[in-house]
Amino acid sequence: MARKRKGRDISGWVLVDKPAGVTSTAVVGKVRWAFEAKKAGHAGTLDPDATGMLPIALGEATKTIPYLGDALKAYDFLVRWGRATTTDDAEGEVIETSQARPTEAEIHAALPAFVGDIRQVPPQFSAVKVDGARAYDLAREGEVMELESRDLYVDELSLTACPDRDHARFHFVCGSGGYVRSIARDLGSALGCLGHVVTLRRTWVGPFDIEEAVALSRIEELARTPEIDALLAPVATALDYMPELRATELGAHRLRHGNPGQVLPGAVEYGDLAWASFDGQPVAVGRFRAGELHPERVFNL
Known part of the structure; x- marks a missing residue:
């Protein structure tokens, strides 16, 4: 039987101003420990001696990392x-x-x-x-x-x-x-x-700007305290460059189960990549076809 991963079910983006002298992988490890998160990943490696924007995804935000692959x-x-x-x-x-x-x-x-x-x-x-x-x-x-x-x-x-x-x-x-x-x-x-x-x-990386980043030392100061969650940016921040469509209640239910779901009309064409939201939360990313979003990634938020 597979071992259950320890940690909190916490999701969002942590925008780190990476210092010199530490690897990107090490920063991810420190952030994951500080937030007690079950899952973490990053969008774009920086050399150990490089500094600056290192976006780190926690929980469900890791599902948006592939969509930042082509971001400038x-x-x-x-x-x-x-x-x-x-x-x-x-x-x-x-x-x-x-x-x-x-x-x-x-x-x-x-x-x-x-x-x-x-x-x-x-x-x-x-x-x-x-x-x-x-x-x-x-x-x-x-x-x-x-x-x-x-x-x-x-x-x-x-x-x-x-x-x-x-x-x-x-x-x-x-x-x-x-x-x-x-x-x-x-x-x-x-x-x-x-x-x-x-x-x-x-x-900067795509929608993430260094002006919004926090020093790694600040994350270490707040590690494993209730105050640290204030440093989280929403999961949907990584999708800002992508069209947003509003799902109907039934559409959101279907999307959460991996099925095509109805969305309200928006500024998209047939086959466009978009993300669907319901009650202010991202539900899925997928392709728009004939009034429905066909999901590629589904969020459990």
Whole structure:
């Protein structure tokens, strides 16, 4: 007989301003412990040394994570010119140097090639799987891999400052699967000066903005107290970009049992992805067809 998972049946989003020096998985574990939640997950890994927005889903909110997969994400990062590293960031060993330094005009001229639909090779130290193993595990063993390039949509890459001739700051907005470290590496290569990421901060993920995030230290302060629940954002927050349809009472009942359910007319077309609500709570996400929502995910709230 399967063991019953311990913890509270609590659902919602915890928007964490992740500090440097801790993995995303470790943050999820701390948040789950602090809320005494049965189930937790996160939307988009951040490197251990990166900071910023890490949305963590508890309970039924974990069912909305797949719908954030294609959401745009924004980053602010600092590049150091003149050095290539094994990890494409400041933690790695320097493997090549250059005395060349780009001008602001040269940087601006290089940026359009990195915007739109591009191909990107992940860093050697990344979570990409190679023959069933993680690339970063193979890289730690000294193996150099030829990783395949992957499609990436880049909505924006802009130069925001040049503090000195060795550094440049950028703002970056991309779709799923983007590596800021690869952008720094490839931009340095294109400019003929080499480059790697020094600091990286994620400022928003889809509907979640860093201004709404809470420090991990604050979560630890409130851990396992009644006050901590005030930090929860509603499950439906992750669905803000998706059309909402109001279910009828009978429709909500059918949807909760995994069946197509009647919804009131809304701003959707046949086949559109939408979510249904009843009495202010999300009931299901699915496809709209002929007055009904056909559920893909059902919420037990």
